[in-house]
Amino acid sequence: MAKPKQCIHCGKPATIHLTQIVDGEIRKVDLCESCQVNDSMAADFEIEPFAKLAEGVAAAVQEHGGEVHACPKCGCDDSQLQQTGRFGCPDCYEAFEPILPELLGKIQPGLSHEGKVPAHGVQRQRVEKKQMELRKKLEAAVREERFEDAAVYRDELRTLETEVTDGA
Amino acid sequence: MELKIDSLIRSDSELTHLHSSSIPIILSTRIRLARNLSNRSFPNHSDASQRSEVFEICAKAVGQGKGMDSSVALRMEDLSEMERNILVERHLVSRELIEGHEGAGVIINKDQSCAVMINEEDHLRVQSMLAGFHLDKVWATIDALDNSLEEHLDFAYSDHLGFLTACPSNVGTGLRASVMMHLPGLVMTKNMEKVIRAVNQIGLVVRGWLGEGSDASGSIFQISNQQTLGESEEAILKRLANVLKTVRVQEENARMRLLQTDRNRILDRIGRAYGILRNGHLLSSGEGMSLLSLIRLGADFGMFPKDTRCLVDRLFIEAQPAHVQYLAESEIESSARDALRASSVRDYFATIAEPDYEAAPS
Ligand SMILES: [Zn+2]
Numbered sequence: 001m002a003k004p005k006q007c008i009h010c011g012k013p014a015t016i017h018l019t020q021i022v023d024g025e026i027r028k029v030d031l032c033e034s035c036q037v038n039d040s041m042a043a044d045f046e047i048e049p050f051a052k053l054a055e056g057v058a059a060a061v062q063e064h065g066g067e068v069h070a071c072p073k074c075g076c077d078d079s080q081l082q083q084t085g086r087f088g089c090p091d092c093y094e095a096f097e098p099i100l101p102e103l104l105g106k107i108q109p110g111l112s113h114e115g116k117v118p119a120h121g122v123q124r125q126r127v128e129k130k131q132m133e134l135r136k137k138l139e140a141a142v143r144e145e146r147f148e149d150a151a152v153y154r155d156e157l158r159t160l161e162t163e164v165t166d167g168a
Numbered sequence: 169m170e171l172k173i174d175s176l177i178r179s180d181s182e183l184t185h186l187h188s189s190s191i192p193i194i195l196s197t198r199i200r201l202a203r204n205l206s207n208r209s210f211p212n213h214s215d216a217s218q219r220s221e222v223f224e225i226c227a228k229a230v231g232q233g234k235g236m237d238s239s240v241a242l243r244m245e246d247l248s249e250m251e252r253n254i255l256v257e258r259h260l261v262s263r264e265l266i267e268g269h270e271g272a273g274v275i276i277n278k279d280q281s282c283a284v285m286i287n288e289e290d291h292l293r294v295q296s297m298l299a300g301f302h303l304d305k306v307w308a309t310i311d312a313l314d315n316s317l318e319e320h321l322d323f324a325y326s327d328h329l330g331f332l333t334a335c336p337s338n339v340g341t342g343l344r345a346s347v348m349m350h351l352p353g354l355v356m357t358k359n360m361e362k363v364i365r366a367v368n369q370i371g372l373v374v375r376g377w378l379g380e381g382s383d384a385s386g387s388i389f390q391i392s393n394q395q396t397l398g399e400s401e402e403a404i405l406k407r408l409a410n411v412l413k414t415v416r417v418q419e420e421n422a423r424m425r426l427l428q429t430d431r432n433r434i435l436d437r438i439g440r441a442y443g444i445l446r447n448g449h450l451l452s453s454g455e456g457m458s459l460l461s462l463i464r465l466g467a468d469f470g471m472f473p474k475d476t477r478c479l480v481d482r483l484f485i486e487a488q489p490a491h492v493q494y495l496a497e498s499e500i501e502s503s504a505r506d507a508l509r510a511s512s513v514r515d516y517f518a519t520i521a522e523p524d525y526e527a528a529p530s
């Protein structure tokens with residue numbers, strides 16, 4: 001097995017490895033977390049709290065008795081998350097929901113969003129959901145020959161549509 | 169050779185020319201927001217055609233975004249290595265973007281105060297920056313741009329977790345605010361480590377800037393928030409602002425201490441820096457950074473004309489390797505680059521008066 005790389009500043013085991021081309025010369029640097037801040041080369045890289053994240057995944061997996069998580073949409077699973085520290089798609093957050101508290105707890109101060117809300121997107125989502133409901137009701141009403149109800153749903157759908165076009 | 173980024177280099181940009189707001193200690197303020205399109209795999213999990221599609225969708229929306237009038241859209245695969253490095257040196261794109269996959273690109277507005285990276289780690293990395301200390305103003309700009317993008321794009325968002333990002337360390341606000349600080353006083357008095365440790369304890373990070381070693385990096389440090397979930401944007405910015413004010417006071421105190429206890433050493437270093445920049449014939453980018461840093465300190469002390477500080481800030485960027493290569497109009501060796509860098513800096517310094525040592529406060 002290869003000898004673990006040592007931090008170029010203090011000799012402790014290095015957790016951060018960087019490669020950069022400076023003036024045509026390749027420079028490789030291994031750093032520990034505490035020396036990373038002093039090494040200017042590290043500045044160009046967004047060093048995410050990788051180690052902590054991997055730790056979080058490992059702890060979470062253990063906590064959940066080896067239960068396996070995988071995203072049905074993109075196929076990202078525990079081992080990939082542990083290796084890359086990255087999710088594959090937005091749906092992954094749902095697939096990994098059971099272990100999110102452990103995962104995020106290591107790196108974030110809170111577990112729920114306190115910031116801005118994308119107002120247009122949320123509105124679009126609301127309208128889409130409403131439209132889907134109305135279409136279902138409309139279909140059912142037609143099937144059951146409740147034509148008065150159907151007319152009401154159709155009107156509501158039209159109003160929603162004009163709202164959308166006016167909004168855009 | 170007509171380059172795609174010629175117009176960017178030739179026009180006056182926020183960080184290189186328009187900084188009438190250039191102030192001591194704080195160089196620039198920047199905020200970035202990580203955003204993703206809903207129902208699509210993140211860039212690292214996408215193939216070339218998916219990324220290309222994302223680029224088209226995002227580029228169209230960003231081009232119409234607030235404050236993005238007469239912007240340029242650049243795809244990394246269309247640029248030479250030098251051009252890509254110039255973008256990095258101008259702080260418009262990250263290294264990750266230029267080393268990334270097909271479909272990676274950036275949309276940059278006219279004064280280069282807003283740059284939106286596409287297909288970096290996330291589909292969109294919206295960035296806004298200003299010279300000087302302007303967290304509120306930069307937040308207002310980027311918030312408006314983000315809102316105008318959101319009018320046309322469906323972002324991946326959950327009520328509970330906020331904006332969903334490829335790396336869980338960005339989930340929530342997706343916001344990273346950072347301020348570039350010039351801290352030679354804290355470096356020379358060997359207090360930087362203490363500051364870094366204190367800042368780390370409150371969830372903020374300090375990083376050095378380009379160059380090698382703390383001296384050659386020009387004593388420039390970037391302080392930014394690390395956490396994005398569980399706090400509002402305003403709360404994150406407020407915490408950062410409070411810390412920056414404290415660090416600024418510490419730096420001011422360190423400078424005064426130096427002038428009182430070690431006056432000759434500090435004036436000697438500034439005087440020598442001026443001598444070398446005015447007369448040197450070979451200048452590496454590392455040496456350039458450390459000498460320019462001393463000139464900025466001298467300008468803060470009142471030893472140089474006021475607009476010298478703006479020139480230094482510009483040279484911090486224009487003395488970087490890819491910019492010097494651009495100046496040469498061809499590929500040149502690093503020794504030729506050092507000669508060209510020295511000669512261009514000499515020209516600038518020929519017009520700057522000798523330092524006024526009496527002006528330094530005592
Ligand atoms: Zn170390």
Ligand SMILES: [Zn+2]
Pocket residue numbers: 071072073074075076087088089090091092093
């Ligand atoms: Zn997924």
